[in-house]
Amino acid sequence: xxxxxxxxxxxxxxxxxxxxxxxxxxxxxxxxxxxxxxxxxxxxxxxxxxxxxxxxxxxxxxxxxxxxxxxxxxxxxxxxxxxxxxxxxxxxxxxxxxxxxxxxxxxxxxxxxxxxxxxxxxxxxxxxxxxxxxxxxxxxxxxxxxxxxxxxxxxxxxxxxxxxxxxxxxxxxxxxxxxxxxxxxxxxxxxxxxxxxxxxxxxxxxxxxxxxxxxxxxxxxxxxxxxxxxxxxxxxxxxxxxxxxxxxxxxxxxxxxxxxxxxxxxxxxxxxxxxxxxxxxxxxxxxxxxxxxxxxxxxxxxxxxxxxxxxxxxxxxxxxxx
Amino acid sequence: xxxxxxxxxxxxxxxxxxxxxxxxxxxxxxxxxxxxxxxxxxxxxxxxxxxxxxxxxxxxxxxxxxxxxxxxxxxxxxxxxxxxxxxxxxxxxxxxxxxxxxxxxxxxxxxxxxxxxxxxxxxxxxxxxxxxxxxxxxxxxxxxxxxxxxxxxxxxxxxxxxxxxxxxxxxxxxxxxxxxxxxxxxxxxxxxxxxxxxxxxxxxxxxxxxxxxxxxxxxxxxxxxxxxxxxxxxxxxxxxxxxxxxxxxxxxxxxxxxxxxxxxxxxxxxxxxxxxxxxxxxxxxxxxxxxxxxxxxxxxxxxxxxxxxxxxxxxxxxxxxxxxxxxxxxxxxxxxxxxxxxxxxxxxxxxxxxxxxxxxxxxxxxxxxxxxxxxxxx
Numbered sequence: 001x002x003x004x005x006x007x008x009x010x011x012x013x014x015x016x017x018x019x020x021x022x023x024x025x026x027x028x029x030x031x032x033x034x035x036x037x038x039x040x041x042x043x044x045x046x047x048x049x050x051x052x053x054x055x056x057x058x059x060x061x062x063x064x065x066x067x068x069x070x071x072x073x074x075x076x077x078x079x080x081x082x083x084x085x086x087x088x089x090x091x092x093x094x095x096x097x098x099x100x101x102x103x104x105x106x107x108x109x110x111x112x113x114x115x116x117x118x119x120x121x122x123x124x125x126x127x128x129x130x131x132x133x134x135x136x137x138x139x140x141x142x143x144x145x146x147x148x149x150x151x152x153x154x155x156x157x158x159x160x161x162x163x164x165x166x167x168x169x170x171x172x173x174x175x176x177x178x179x180x181x182x183x184x185x186x187x188x189x190x191x192x193x194x195x196x197x198x199x200x201x202x203x204x205x206x207x208x209x210x211x212x213x214x215x216x217x218x219x220x221x222x223x224x225x226x227x228x229x230x231x232x233x234x235x236x237x238x239x240x241x242x243x244x245x246x247x248x249x250x251x252x253x254x255x256x257x258x259x260x261x262x263x264x265x266x267x268x269x270x271x272x273x274x275x276x277x278x279x280x281x282x283x284x285x286x287x288x289x290x291x292x293x294x295x296x297x298x299x300x301x302x303x304x305x306x307x308x309x310x311x312x313x314x315x316x317x318x319x320x321x322x
Numbered sequence: 323x324x325x326x327x328x329x330x331x332x333x334x335x336x337x338x339x340x341x342x343x344x345x346x347x348x349x350x351x352x353x354x355x356x357x358x359x360x361x362x363x364x365x366x367x368x369x370x371x372x373x374x375x376x377x378x379x380x381x382x383x384x385x386x387x388x389x390x391x392x393x394x395x396x397x398x399x400x401x402x403x404x405x406x407x408x409x410x411x412x413x414x415x416x417x418x419x420x421x422x423x424x425x426x427x428x429x430x431x432x433x434x435x436x437x438x439x440x441x442x443x444x445x446x447x448x449x450x451x452x453x454x455x456x457x458x459x460x461x462x463x464x465x466x467x468x469x470x471x472x473x474x475x476x477x478x479x480x481x482x483x484x485x486x487x488x489x490x491x492x493x494x495x496x497x498x499x500x501x502x503x504x505x506x507x508x509x510x511x512x513x514x515x516x517x518x519x520x521x522x523x524x525x526x527x528x529x530x531x532x533x534x535x536x537x538x539x540x541x542x543x544x545x546x547x548x549x550x551x552x553x554x555x556x557x558x559x560x561x562x563x564x565x566x567x568x569x570x571x572x573x574x575x576x577x578x579x580x581x582x583x584x585x586x587x588x589x590x591x592x593x594x595x596x597x598x599x600x601x602x603x604x605x606x607x608x609x610x611x612x613x614x615x616x617x618x619x620x621x622x623x624x625x626x627x628x629x630x631x632x633x634x635x636x637x638x639x640x641x642x643x644x645x646x647x648x649x650x651x652x653x654x655x656x657x658x659x660x661x662x663x664x665x666x667x668x669x670x671x672x673x674x675x676x677x678x679x680x681x682x683x684x685x686x687x688x689x690x691x692x693x694x695x696x697x698x699x700x
Contacts, residue, residue, distance in 0.1 A: 130605075133600045133602075197564060199562055201495075235494045235496070242493075
């Protein structure tokens, strides 16, 4: 199934992108990769260009998209047709909505304006927790999750579609702190508090891997058609392991402190950037069906991330640490 | 002949229509337990089975893996010899194996009696026979392999049962075949054997299983849980119980061993062979209960550092995450495990422990130490 027809035709791609959160950076990398491959790209960011949210990465680097030949617009996805000025696209990616209310207008417009392929960034968070890992495409999902409703609707309405379920990602231009949470504490010689045993597995990918998977789906629409892809790296790391790798990247020691959130009266969801449980999906469908290869190398990638962290002066910045 | 079996949940014994072991390629106990089945699209990889009959030597073959492997090979028409000291019976009828199948197998399997540590004997006896393929199922040290290679200069393939235990412990999992290995591990003999095979220029294939389970397992893996479940005892699990491990059914492993025979794609390659999914320690306890029709077990977590168990093992698994990716075997060989965990454990239970057979007597002494302390603290 791998190595099927690669569509080298130039495509017109619309990315509807969220204006904040962990997934925001996906659209940024995807846009640049598509532009590099010779496709035409428009990125529609939710909200207004003048909003404060646009002062944060990756939005404050959108000039890179423009100088590569891409088009950047802002607006309400519910009025997507108007916002893009009545232009039609071959491929539409929704990297914004978490439920049908948010995504349906985009899906419906994409269909009626003749888009050939619809792509959706869902979430691996919809998998039902289980003792058996990893989460594999086809496993049971939480029926009431917003993303599930979207996935179902896309499958009903569109002929050629693909759904991507990511976990956590790192990469320059990220909107939400991931590794920075560890760096903040490590460079200030503060303990790194990790809930539970620290043995919990998670999956942290470099965003370029997510982008390459999306690009493959655009170039192999028939192979990708009607499939769900876990949009993640092919390795798990434990929470303790992540702390240690961050410390190694920083060239500093780390003092990990485990705690029981209930006993201490802390909401681990707010105190810690990862889920306090095993949360690990594998990208089996992408490898099998798209011939996708994982390039994430956490030890190396974190070194790059740390260099940037220092370069922008975050190691000296005042930060409030619990 | 495949037979469909319906298992009643929550009953301690099952009425089973036994599946013939010599035909277990496709036969599998079907269960009522709803498991989400993933539909795999067929891969491009060819199933290459050796079309010519081969003269095969199995080092070992009378205890666990070899019992299943030898049957598959004999059924495919190969001439199979088992090299063992003869401590275990050369043939034993397996639970569920028909008299006819057993008679057929027994009439064809050959035995070469000897001690593989007697290198001179190995060399002379093997060169006299001129085997074309060697399956080394019980080799632990590299020096055991040299005389075999010396005796068989025209050897077509050396197929080795290595171990995922050779991988260097890592914070990044699963283990892939390209990962770093640990020259100091308990399994370094396996590593040294793999290196020797590479250096000798022979056509070799190495399979690295994780934890193997299934009927006749002599390593108390599932048996350890079954003893406690049967006795209605709580299951003591060290630390969080979130540690992740991986079990692979012996029949799936045997099938993998057959798939690499005469397979160009397996030439000078290492493959991890185990189950499709990984499982937490707590999850494994629950899966064993489900497989045996026991009620959900009471799990007690404890800190192993608070106890001195002496030489006894309080828990059958290494206290760490330990699992390997089987992606390579799937994509290169077109192999995939047929048993998922609960089905596989049910197969083991129904054909072994559930019939009253096991290898090691129950020993709850470490459990009692743990439970005694918990009672005191409670």
